[in-house]
Amino acid sequence: MITSKTNPHIKQVKQLASSAKARRESGLFVVEGDRIVSEVPVESIRYLYVSESHEKEFDLSGFPRYEVVGDEAFKAMSDTVNPQGVLAVLKQPSYKADDLIRSKSNGLYLILDDIRDPGNLGTMIRTAEAAGVNAVIMSPGCADIFNPKVIRSTMGSIFRVPFAQAELVPVIEKLKNRNVTVYGAALDGADNFKDVDYKGATAFVIGNEANGISPEVLRSVSKKIRIPMAGKVESLNAAISAAVLLFAR
Amino acid sequence: MITSKTNPHIKQVKQLASSAKARRESGLFVVEGDRIVSEVPVESIRYLYVSESHEKEFDLSGFPRYEVVGDEAFKAMSDTVNPQGVLAVLKQPSYKADDLIRSKSNGLYLILDDIRDPGNLGTMIRTAEAAGVNAVIMSPGCADIFNPKVIRSTMGSIFRVPFAQAELVPVIEKLKNRNVTVYGAALDGADNFKDVDYKGATAFVIGNEANGISPEVLRSVSKKIRIPMAGKVESLNAAISAAVLLFAR
Structure with a gap:
């Protein structure tokens, strides 16, 4: 379980949420919240994070793997004031x-x-x-x-x-x-x-x-x-x- | 000129911008920015405030009176990150x-x-x-x-x-x-x-x-x-x- 706010996962998620440059250079982006995460094409997921208290509430059955994050650390990771407790780092779709x-x-x-x-x-x-x-x-x-x-x-x-x-x-x-x-x-x-x-x-x-x-x-x-x-x-x-x-x- | 951030005018404007209750009880509201203030029906204006540095830039000719506010105090009064320097307190229109x-x-x-x-x-x-x-x-x-x-x-x-x-x-x-x-x-x-x-x-x-x-x-x-x-x-x-x-x- 990730509990430290200085964990590199947390640092990466925050960068991807706040910096267009970080998104462009990595080809990744972040989505957050029950509804949108449940609509994500599973093959595009690089990381899936769920907060300790949300692990039982969110249906994780469709996802091959995920990381549990302590509630306080999840708050540090989240872009929203009241985080729902689930967040994914995805590969950007790319069309020509x-x-x-x-x-x-x-x-x-x-x-x-x-x-x-x-x-x-x-x-x-x-x-x-x-x-x-x-x-x-x-x-x-x-x-x-x-x-x-x-x-x-x-x-x-x-x-x-x-x-x-x-x-x-x-x-x-x-x-x-x-x-x-x-x-x-x-x-x-x-x-x-x-x-x-x-x-x-x-x-x-x-x-x-x-x-x-x-x-x-x-x-x-x-x-x-x-x-x-x-x-x-x-x-x-x-x-x-x-x-x-x-x-x- | 209003220069103190604790001036009652500043306190009132901040309350009107942030509190629906304050607006309801007073029957007043706040508009901010060059464009919208220049469209305000003059008869509805209770107070008009212009910042020290904006007094020469904004066309004040149509307004019977206004208060000049020091730039720092105006920032404290404003609801926006980059205030344009003009703000009005208005009587709420009321229709049945x-x-x-x-x-x-x-x-x-x-x-x-x-x-x-x-x-x-x-x-x-x-x-x-x-x-x-x-x-x-x-x-x-x-x-x-x-x-x-x-x-x-x-x-x-x-x-x-x-x-x-x-x-x-x-x-x-x-x-x-x-x-x-x-x-x-x-x-x-x-x-x-x-x-x-x-x-x-x-x-x-x-x-x-x-x-x-x-x-x-x-x-x-x-x-x-x-x-x-x-x-x-x-x-x-x-x-x-x-x-x-x-x-x-």
Whole structure:
């Protein structure tokens, strides 16, 4: 049983939870909590930790091995204020953007340009799964998808929605060459999103929370569309815009 | 100039930012930051505070009076890590639910049942304004709308969308009597939201993040509708559901 707060396991978990660099260099990330750990693909687990007092409560039958951690040491390991008592270190899934955008005749893609807020990014992954998206492509400027806040907000969709990080303009060019219509959400879009006929393979591009889609990306889309807004609202939350478009299709 | 961190003004602002009870008892609340303060209805301002270093940067011409606060003292007053240097104490707007639900022939209402997350609640107010909602009615179990996190997430919509807190069943009964069709978002809703003809006055009820709409409220709606979900998603984020329905109408 791990009881010392200076145990190297604890140090590694804390680093993986707090540092994007540590995640990138190791190819690992951390998930925490009963529900999400029970949804983890078992083959991706490098380490599974359960607190002393949670060992009897959590169903460990599906997992080949795990480490028990003393309650105090588990608190030191955890990223949450009230840890549930189970936490896993996982290998990062890795997809290639090129493999993900091989168009299907009725494919649906979500393309994210510099989404910075981890909660927004996670919510968009969750919403994308619900809307039946085939893949999510993120620009290099997006928040780190393996950030614990992103993971939590995905509510498990992180394990089910294929995603990749890539430069967006080449991705959009490839999608268009494969007969995917790429719609960019823009405040000055010529067409109301409700008036568009979303037949065939479709991609939606959602831009940064403050600045929208970057000019070079916006130039590459097939069509700019807008979500008309009443009142004096200047813009919608980025995850809200994504949801409105994905479910309008 | 206020320079002491123990000045009663500072104490009051901190209390109003952190305590729902202090807000309820005083009928006041706090907003912070250049953008939102510049959108505040001037007549609702009780106190306006600007930091010493921000006095020249912020346009104070529209405000009859303000207090200058030393930079260190302003930091103590602020709810944010990097305060912009302007903050206002405001009188809470107060609407009566009964006045807000006097049906218009094409009226749109958003009804929230125990939305607990302040960010979700604020985002829903912002989205509601953009969708042209006439009023938002919140159950007594919703997060306090004057919580600073709610205020921030509304992006100024708090000043433009009429809202009230009330028991939902009587509100829904009144809406139905006034020919408003009240749709409840439920995972087991019989009708797909896309197949509904939203003619005439419409209300959408959105339930709690974990438990959905409470049984007694759900029994009172005109119709239960569902947002069909692909994949293994169990539910959508509450603010996402609200947006999908409001913009589908």
